[in-house]
Amino acid sequence: MSARHYVHGYTQRENIRLMDQSQTLAGLLHHGTKYRAGNKVLEVGCGVGAQTRILAKNSPRAHFVSMDVSESSVRKARRLVRRENIHNVHFQIADIFRLPFPDETFDHLFVCFVLEHLAEPVQALRALNRVLKKGGTLTVIEGDHGSCYFYPETGEARKAWQSLIVAQARLGGNSLIGRRLFPLLTQAGFRKVQVSPKFVYVDSSRPALVDGFIKRTIIAMVKGVKKRALAMELMDKKSWSKGVRDLYRTAQANGTFCYAFFKGFAIK
Numbered sequence: 001m002s003a004r005h006y007v008h009g010y011t012q013r014e015n016i017r018l019m020d021q022s023q024t025l026a027g028l029l030h031h032g033t034k035y036r037a038g039n040k041v042l043e044v045g046c047g048v049g050a051q052t053r054i055l056a057k058n059s060p061r062a063h064f065v066s067m068d069v070s071e072s073s074v075r076k077a078r079r080l081v082r083r084e085n086i087h088n089v090h091f092q093i094a095d096i097f098r099l100p101f102p103d104e105t106f107d108h109l110f111v112c113f114v115l116e117h118l119a120e121p122v123q124a125l126r127a128l129n130r131v132l133k134k135g136g137t138l139t140v141i142e143g144d145h146g147s148c149y150f151y152p153e154t155g156e157a158r159k160a161w162q163s164l165i166v167a168q169a170r171l172g173g174n175s176l177i178g179r180r181l182f183p184l185l186t187q188a189g190f191r192k193v194q195v196s197p198k199f200v201y202v203d204s205s206r207p208a209l210v211d212g213f214i215k216r217t218i219i220a221m222v223k224g225v226k227k228r229a230l231a232m233e234l235m236d237k238k239s240w241s242k243g244v245r246d247l248y249r250t251a252q253a254n255g256t257f258c259y260a261f262f263k264g265f266a267i268k
């Protein structure tokens with residue numbers, strides 16, 4: 001995926017955001033995801049390794065192949081796991097639509113925040129299905145930007161958030177994909193599909209989430225799309241700046257913020 005077509009881009013700021021996001025949400029999103037000794041797990045779209053380190057530490061005796069289409073991200077992910085003394089991960093540069101693995105290679109697949117960026121998520125899931133063993137499992141985690149509401153809310157803050165949704169859609173992605181996980185997994189031929197919502201609610205009594213979620217995950221993501229939103233003329237510069245300032249008010253003493261992720265589990 002070229003940086004031009006990827007809504008978040010491959011900048012250093014975005015790499016930091018992915019690390020902050022994964023750390024802040026580790027308990028919520030990885031709860032219940034553990035793989036047995038000797039299992040072969042494919043992590044799809046591993047990016048800079050933010051989820052890789054959590055996966056590998058939670059299942060230290062499973063073997064992970066973590067792949068991404070971005071060479072620079074894979075290089076960073078490799079450095080990260082080396083630094084953290086993790087030895088059960090092998091990295092590979094690969095495209096989901098041209099997976100360099102024989103049929104039925106893996107016991108499990110793990111996909112986090114990837115389908116939302118693809119114009120053809122069902123085809124991607126079918127391609128993944130091919131490399132999964134019969135009886136193997138798939139875990140998919142996606143957000144849904146339509147699930148987001150916050151207080152205080154101003155027109156500009158809402159519009160800045162909406163710009164992210166529109167910009168991603170214009171690049172062929174779908175940030176409202178969480179609600180579609182069930183039909184997508186079913187259409188791609190998976191069995192026993194189960195999807196559970198994972199709600200994040202933040203107010204100032206939860207300072208770690210105020211910082212890690214509202215500021216470093218959500219607002220950082222909105223700020224990352226500024227150039228595109230302005231170039232697409234979704235907002236003018238002045239109302240954009242006000243929108244971002246207003247979003248920061250949700251992180252103040254009387255602010256609140258809600259968002260839902262969706263975690264899907266299915267069997268081949």
Ligand SMILES: C[S@@+](CC[C@H](N)C(=O)[O-])C[C@H]1O[C@@H](n2cnc3c(N)ncnc32)[C@H](O)[C@@H]1O
Pocket residue numbers: 001008018022044045046047048049050051067068069070073094095096097111112113114117118
């Ligand atoms: C939002 S990042 C998520 C990274 C990681 N899963 C995480 O949660 O931190 C999406 C990743 O999907 C990768 N990606 C997008 N299209 C891909 C494709 N066709 N094949 C492999 N990776 C892809 C991007 O390069 C990017 O690293």
